[in-house]
Amino acid sequence: xxxxxxxxxxxxxxxxxxxxxxxxxxxxxxxxxxxxxxxxxxxxxxxxxxxxxxxxxxxxxxxxxxxxxxxxxxxxxxxxxxxxxxxxxxxxxxxxxxxxxxxxxxxxxxxxxxxxxxxxxxxxxxxxxxxxxxxxxxxxxxxxxxxxxxxxxxxxxxxxxxxxxxxxxxxxxxxx
Amino acid sequence: xxxxxxxxxxxxxxxxxxxxxxxxxxxxxxxxxxxxxxxxxxxxxxxxxxxxxxxxxxxxxxxxxxxxxxxxxxxxxxxxxxxxxxxxxxxxxxxxxxxxxxxxxxxxxxxxxxxxxxxxxxxxxxxxxxxxxxxxxxxxxxxxxxxxxxxxxxxxxxxxxxxxxxxxxxxxxxxx
DNA sequence: ATGCACGTGCAACGGTATTGCATCTGTATG
DNA sequence: CATACAGATGCAATACCGTTGCACGTGCAT
Numbered sequence: 001x002x003x004x005x006x007x008x009x010x011x012x013x014x015x016x017x018x019x020x021x022x023x024x025x026x027x028x029x030x031x032x033x034x035x036x037x038x039x040x041x042x043x044x045x046x047x048x049x050x051x052x053x054x055x056x057x058x059x060x061x062x063x064x065x066x067x068x069x070x071x072x073x074x075x076x077x078x079x080x081x082x083x084x085x086x087x088x089x090x091x092x093x094x095x096x097x098x099x100x101x102x103x104x105x106x107x108x109x110x111x112x113x114x115x116x117x118x119x120x121x122x123x124x125x126x127x128x129x130x131x132x133x134x135x136x137x138x139x140x141x142x143x144x145x146x147x148x149x150x151x152x153x154x155x156x157x158x159x160x161x162x163x164x165x166x167x168x169x170x171x172x173x174x175x176x
Numbered sequence: 177x178x179x180x181x182x183x184x185x186x187x188x189x190x191x192x193x194x195x196x197x198x199x200x201x202x203x204x205x206x207x208x209x210x211x212x213x214x215x216x217x218x219x220x221x222x223x224x225x226x227x228x229x230x231x232x233x234x235x236x237x238x239x240x241x242x243x244x245x246x247x248x249x250x251x252x253x254x255x256x257x258x259x260x261x262x263x264x265x266x267x268x269x270x271x272x273x274x275x276x277x278x279x280x281x282x283x284x285x286x287x288x289x290x291x292x293x294x295x296x297x298x299x300x301x302x303x304x305x306x307x308x309x310x311x312x313x314x315x316x317x318x319x320x321x322x323x324x325x326x327x328x329x330x331x332x333x334x335x336x337x338x339x340x341x342x343x344x345x346x347x348x349x350x351x352x
Numbered sequence: 353a354t355g356c357a358c359g360t361g362c363a364a365c366g367g368t369a370t371t372g373c374a375t376c377t378g379t380a381t382g
Numbered sequence: 383c384a385t386a387c388a389g390a391t392g393c394a395a396t397a398c399c400g401t402t403g404c405a406c407g408t409g410c411a412t
Binding site for chain 2: 379
Binding site for chain 2: 091092093094095097115117119120126128130131132133134135136137160161162163164165166167168169170171172173174175176
């Protein structure tokens with residue numbers, strides 16, 4: 001009882017738990033321990049996580065006692081959070097959906113869609129959050145003149161209507 | 177149609193069947209009717225086909241008499257052809273793998289790194305042959321000094337070694 | 353404290369990918 | 383041209399992941 005359910009990092013600032021709680025609430029969803037756990041797990045991850053991974057971590061045998069959420073619950077939560085707009089669901093080429101916390105930049109600037117890099121060797125996935133991908137029509141030197149607007153292709157070019165996801169495949173440094 | 181399973185042989189030019197046959201052979205695989213059928217089916221399609229589609233077309237009830245290949249055989253052939261480098265396997269976002277004839281690398285060397293664009297709506301794939309993708313560090317990090325959660329891959333892990341493929345997902349103009 | 357609606361756990365379903373094994377066939381060899 | 387072997391095929395069974403139905407538990411407003 002003396003351990004308040006949820007607020008484990010009680011600093012004067014804004015604990016991630018409380019932030020998550022608030023976001024869940026404001027999304028019109030109830031704030032349940034399972035949802036908090038999912039949110040925190042996603043927040044603690046540096047890249048997109050698969051449902052299987054999250055389920056494995058949050059089901060019974062997990063390190064943290066008090067877990068033990070059902071796989072279906074986690075799945076439903078992920079879907080609901082996705083529909084609520086708090087989480088994005090991406091597909092990187094293997095047959096697994098990965099979920100990722102949607103942009104939470106403190107200032108509110110949406111880190112909309114950042115590119116992902118997946119290693120074809122080890123299957124590792126990196127979030128190229130600090131990278132920018134520019135698509136230019138002609139193989140001309142593009143080094144300078146950084147083009148903001150993220151990974152947006154110029155419309156009217158080729159048959160691209162709109163780009164929703166950028167995916168790079170290759171080998172990570174470890175596998176080279 | 178009139179293409180008999182036999183060798184329409186090299187009377188004039190090179191029938192696609194023979195071309196496929198040669199490619200299969202040169203890939204170190206046996207040339208079997210099932211493989212030829214798969215290759216021809218892929219060649220006749222202008223977009224990526226799912227294994228389910230191909231299986232449905234090539235199994236017993238198919239248009240072509242004499243077909244009736246097993247679903248597992250088709251699957252294995254697709255995988256083998258993929259490993260042999262004759263076919264590429266892509267994932268569009270639904271949980272189905274799609275197979276597509278790879279570009280004809282005449283000299284056998286790897287084809288240029290041209291990005292692909294795949295429409296998540298219609299499944300169409302465009303080869304962005306005249307486009308170039310540049311990956312540049314974002315001018316300004318999300319936050320200064322500190323490493324924000326999820327903003328960067330773990331150091332020493334999952335960093336990009338080499339990029340072998342660039343894949344853009346989104347909607348094509350027709351589906352917008 | 354109470355009640356309702358929403359969330360959860362359990363288990364089962366469905367669909368696709370994947371594999372084992374016995375049989376058959378393409379291909380090389382004599 | 384016949385033969386033998388490695389590889390390919392068919393059949394069926396399996397594994398896996400995502401998804402859903404239903405009864406019960408729980409958050410949250412009253």
